[in-house]
Amino acid sequence: MASAEPAADECFCKSCGEIIKKEAEICPKCGVRQKSASSQRQKFASSQKDRMTAGILGILLGSLGIHKFYLGKNALGIIYLCFCWTGIPTIVGFVEGIIYLFASDEEFQKKYVEK
Ligand SMILES: [Zn+2]
Incomplete structure (x- = not known):
């Protein structure tokens, strides 16, 4: 049986x-x-992050590392937050946001989302 x-x-x-x-x-x-x-x-x-959301967060709130927190990369987010006064995270976040928006969903999930 x-x-x-x-x-x-x-x-x-x-x-x-x-x-x-x-x-x-x-x-x-x-x-x-x-x-x-x-x-x-x-x-x-639970594990799939929205690429558009991450991209927009990066562009608008990249200086605070919000997109990194969103993607589960909290350590990086804190670094962005600490250096937000330099203006560098604003530029990096903006560029990353653009990259997220233009990446394929598969590539985005594989490369940028913390599992
Ligand atoms: Zn088996």
Whole structure:
């Protein structure tokens, strides 16, 4: 009797489809790492940052590093904040904002968003 339905604490492996424990980080069958299996539904909502929002924040509030905070790069954001009086973060933030707006979504998520 092979169980085709996963139990409450089980789910399907994303790679081989084998039923594995939800807590399992790596599928014991195929060895593929499971990326936050339980939060799969929220994947886009939680980790995906809006490129347009980040770009506009960079252009308008780049001097305060707001776009860096938005992207989860808090350490960088604080550096921007500390140097906002020099005017340099304003220029850098502006340029970064433009880069965000012109980058592809995939490139943006890969390169600029803190995971
Ligand atoms: Zn597997």
